[in-house]
Amino acid sequence: MSAEIDPCSPIGPEQIGEWFEYTDVLIVGYGGAGACAALEAHACGAKVTVLEVSSGSGSTTSLSGGQIYLGGGTPIQTACGFTDTPRDMEAYVRMASGSSGDDEKIRLYCGDSLEHYAWLVNQGVEFNPEYYGGKHTNTPEYQSLAWSGNEKGYRERLVARPAPRAHKPRAFWEDGGATLMATLRKAVEATSITVHHETRALTLVKEGERVIGVLCRHDGQLRAWRARCGVVLCCGGFIMNKDMVRKYAPRLADATPIGNPADTGSGILMGIGAGGAVVNMNEGFISVIWYPSGEFCKGVFVNQQGNRFVNEDCYHSRGAHHCLNQPERKAYLVVDSAIYTEPPMYAAAKVIEVGExxxxxxxxxGFAEGTLSATMETYNRFAAVGEDPLFHKSPEFLRPLDQPPYALLDFSIDSGVYYPAFTLGGLDTSVDGQVLSASGKAIPGLYAAGRTSAGIPRNAEGYASGLSIGDATYFGRRAGRAAAR
Amino acid sequence: MSAEIDPCSPIGPEQIGEWFEYTDVLIVGYGGAGACAALEAHACGAKVTVLEVSSGSGSTTSLSGGQIYLGGGTPIQTACGFTDTPRDMEAYVRMASGSSGDDEKIRLYCGDSLEHYAWLVNQGVEFNPEYYGGKHTNTPEYQSLAWSGNEKGYRERLVARPAPRAHKPRAFWEDGGATLMATLRKAVEATSITVHHETRALTLVKEGERVIGVLCRHDGQLRAWRARCGVVLCCGGFIMNKDMVRKYAPRLADATPIGNPADTGSGILMGIGAGGAVVNMNEGFISVIWYPSGEFCKGVFVNQQGNRFVNEDCYHSRGAHHCLNQPERKAYLVVDSAIYTEPPMYAAAKVIEVGExxxxxxxxxGFAEGTLSATMETYNRFAAVGEDPLFHKSPEFLRPLDQPPYALLDFSIDSGVYYPAFTLGGLDTSVDGQVLSASGKAIPGLYAAGRTSAGIPRNAEGYASGLSIGDATYFGRRAGRAAAR
Known part of the structure; x- marks a missing residue:
């Protein structure tokens, strides 16, 4: 066997000397998707093995803030005094997914959200029935419930009654992801599921049309695992693979990614090699190291032409998407001294001009005469009466900017505020995680979930915190069950 | 053999009863790419067979206006008094291709442009050394040379000296494409190249890793062609395949396409089935049934917020791209009575409001008070002195709009002016047309060119008329030569 193994070229069983281990369901990747797939496959009575490239579990889910997008009237929503229905959740998620959304996945994800909540609780995930109403990327203490997307947006309100749906496992500040994974790992450890760390999947093993195993590097050796029922790829996306980002998602290539180092696209490449189609490959989630939250979203975003282009109180990846869509990818936030007094995260905000x-x-x-000033005149005139006819910013963040001096903060592509965090394209899958060919046929024995697949979240513009983990855990479960059948 | 043949599942030679015909180079699709691939493979001494699904040749190239993007100082450019260099052409094309451009393809395409011009002339293509300087989608009579992109754009001028590069074969108005194909067909007919019409390629035949033939439906029968050297897929893109557009290029899904009916993505699907990667699948060329040309680009595009967003004298697919990127995909052209007097193509322009x-x-x-009027005040003030500091429209199209009544023409997504014409994503290929796997390895025996591959043109924003035919004919030739080797 050559040392140069191509993830896109599956090998035949005749190229395997001897199988290292036999299992029923073989799961590649031990993040949110992989852990849930393993637990469900095990619950179906299958012998389950998990292979993880890192020395610890958790992957991208661990690194995240841990919010899970759940709704339809969860016990936490109810305890915090919010009303939500599966229908409202579905209408919102459908709008957020945009034109590339997968209707059937959305319907199931939202329809089963209460069941998924209960299942997570059953695995030991604790949610704290406290609500945080501020504007932040996560709840600042132990609160579980928060707004995490654009539910209160003007267009969104027209299709769905807004409700907060981000459910963070009980944990301090950004520790939600690590806590979620620690809990899922504990649940896995309470079963007979086998986990191998420091095991790098190299390529799939195929017998005819069927995927029957995975060839890995393990303990310095090439070793092959045989999966009698199915292989589930839960290896994350490709945000840390520079070549793949340049090739498939070039818009993300000019900013430094902050993803999990194992997000190298290996699962996607193996799936392609086995005949899987990829969709939505050009999209990714873009994080903003500091975004107008709190007082700051009372500021005004303008482009080089001095025009506004988005409601400044929107979710940060929507703001990022629109900033990066402006001519020459230049954008600025106009603030006055009344809102420039709030301390957090100033360092990242580069003031490029101040004026009385x-x-x-x-x-x-260097704006053209009469452009920025006309924009601000209009903004202030309407804000004074609590209106934003252009972008419908929420009245709670509307006030005239009238306390000089005024400052211009840089939000251009090269300002250093943008960080792509994970990709949103991947293997095309059925609602049960079956990897589909470009003609829509399931590849026998092959499943995928999480960011190795294209799931519920499809674009930065409509992203809401919790959609990726929500998708990964829910469809990870479905894939695990389907593979165990 | 089942009647249901999956283009994504290549078959083995053992599934072929008997080969119907043997050839060296087998070309699927008889448009610009296929014809040029055939001619070059034949010139290399190969036995060449072309399979075409339609009853006539030409495909998308025939339906087009026939402009070919050539430069670097062609005899036609020189005869018309223009100076151009390969370096300027390359700098311009690189900018037009954007972040997803293929540097090596661009370098070869521009560096070889004079040679490609000479080759076309050698096949019998006639160019007429007359220049048309107006703003139209094609030259209105028999002129060959015209501006066809954004060469004179403000940002483009900073990187490359502008030159007109659209070369239309001598033909009246939009007949350039049919004339080009008639000429290439004549050249093919002067050789021993075999052409089969009404022959639908269904799937590839693979022996191990190598593509060795194509299974077709021909004269009501399943028949297989054996290609001793290589198969070249020149089957166009997928703009007429609703499911593929919805899946891969959803932004194009809400307008009615006007492509060649054979652009069903069949070549791309067969290539994927053989292990080819696809890139740039979300992009397509969007045509505008009427676009501000002539007097009309003296108008002013605004979005729902009353703001401008592009120089109105840009190439039409750039204008379309930006219109469709505005909030809720709504856009309008403001005109005054001085420019609303030009007759052509009025029918398509829907006047939605008139005012004194x-x-x-x-x-x-229904614009917010002080928005549209401020935009027009700024525009007129600068236009009066021949300036457009916001979007740098060319001074020749700058004049204040000051002859009431004023009208608002609809350019929103549902206005019926937008027509996606062809897709710009496809199989990933080497500069010699070898189809590449997702890990960058050439698939033995398989080549692609034209819109079955991802080539020089990569997006609507940077498109210039002639780039697709230029790419298809040039890289079709390279693929034909490589396959014949």
Missing amino acids: TFAELERDA | TFAELERDA
Whole structure:
């Protein structure tokens, strides 16, 4: 066997000397998707083995803030005084997924959300019935429930009654992801599921059309695992693979990614090699190291032409998407001294111009005469009466910017505030995680979940925190069950 | 053999009863790419067979206006008094291709442009050394040379000296494409190349890793062609395949396509089935049934917020791209009575509001107070001195709109002006047309060119007329030569 193994070229069983281990369901990747797939396959009576490239479990889920997008009237929503229905959740998620959304996955994900909540609780995940109503990327203490997307947006309100749906496992601040994974790992450890760490999947083993195993590097050796029922790829996306990002998602290539180092696209490549189609490969989630939260979303985003382009109180990846869509990818936030007094995360906000009047700011920053100043005149005139007819920013964040000096903060592509965190394209899968060919046929024995597949979240514009972990855990479960059948 | 043949599942030679015909180079699709691939493979001494699904040749190239993007100082450019260099052409094409451009393909395409021009002439293609300087989608009479992209754009001028590069074969108005294909067909007919019409390629035949033939439906029978050297897929893109557009390029899914009916993605699917990777699948060329040409680009595009977003004198697919990127995909062209007097193509322009002043237009059309009117005030003030500091429209199209009544013409997604014409994603290929796997390895015996592959044109924003035929004919030739080796 050559040392150069191509993930896109599955090998035949005749190329395997001897199988290292036999199992029923073989899961590659021990993050949120992999752990849930393993637990469900085991619950179906299958012998389950998990292979993980890192020395610890958790992967991207561990690194995240841990919010899970759940709704339809969960006990936490109810305890915090919110009403939600599966229908409202579905209408919202459908809108957020945009034109590339998978209707059937959305319907199941939202329809089963209460069941999924109960299942997570059953695995030991604790949610704290406390609500945080502020604007942050996560709840700042132990609260579980928060707003995490654009549910209160103007267009969104027209299709669905808003409700907070981010459910963070009981944990301090950003520790939700690590806590979630620690809990799932504990649940896995209470079963007979076998986990091998430091085991790198190299390529799939195929017998005719059927995927029957995985060839790995393990303990310095090439070793092959035989999966009698199915292989489930839960290896994350490809945000850390520079070549793949340049090839498939070039828009994300000019900013430094902050993903899990194991997100190298290996699972996607193995799936392609076995005949799987890939969809939505150009999209990714873009994080913003500091985003107008709290007082700051009372500021005004403008492009180089001095025009607004988005409601500044939107979810941060929507803001990022629109900032990066402006001419020459240049964007700025206009603030006044009243809102520039809030301390957090200043360091990342580069002030590029200060002026006593908008006309001065406009001139000194090189905007065309009468552009930025006209934009601010209109904004202030409407804000004074609590209106934003252009982008429908929520009245709670509307006030005229009238306390000089005014400042212009940089949100351009090269300002260093943008960080792609994970990709949103991957293997095309059925609602049961079966990897599909480009003609829509299931590849026998092969499943995928989490960011190795294209699931519920499809674009930065509509992203809401919790959609990726929600998708990974829910469809991970479905894939695990289907593989065990 | 089942009647249900899956293009994504290549078959083995053992599944072929008997080969219907043997050839060296087998070309699937008889458009610009296929014809050029055939001619070059034949010139290399190969026995060449072309399979075409339609009853006539030409495909998308025939339906087009026939412009070919050539430059670097062609005899036609020189005869018309223009200076151009390969370096300028390359710098421009690189910019037009955007972040997803293939550097090596661009370098070869531009560096070889004079040679490609000479080759086309050698096949009998006639160019007429007359220049048309107006703004149209094609030259209105027999002129060959015209501007066809954004070469004179503000940002483009910073990287490359502008030159007109669209070369239309001598033909009246939009007959350039049919004329080009008639000429190439004549060249093919002067050789021993075999052409089979009404022959539908169904799937590839593979022996181990190597593509060795194609299974077709021909004269009501399943028949297989054996290619001793290589198969070249020149089957166009997938703009007429609704499911593929919805899955891979959902942004194009809400407008009615006007492509060649044979652009069903069949070549791309067969290539995927043989292990080929696909890239850039979300992009397509969007045509606009009428676009501000001539007097009309003196108008002003605004979005629902009353803001401008593009220089109105840009190439039509760039305009379309930006219109469709505006909030809720709504856009309008503001004109005054001085420019609304030009007759052509009025029917398609829907006037949705008329007003004696911009304030009246603004109010009656439902723009927020002080938005559209401020935009027009700024535009007119700068236009009066021949400037457009916001989007750098060319001075020749800058004049204040000051002849009431003013009208608002609809350019929103549902206005019926947008027509996706062809897709710009496809099989990943080497510069010699070898189809590459997702790990970058050439699939032995398999080549692709034209819109079955991802080539020079990569997006609507940077498209220039002639780039697709230029790419298809040039890389079709390279693929034909490589397959014949």
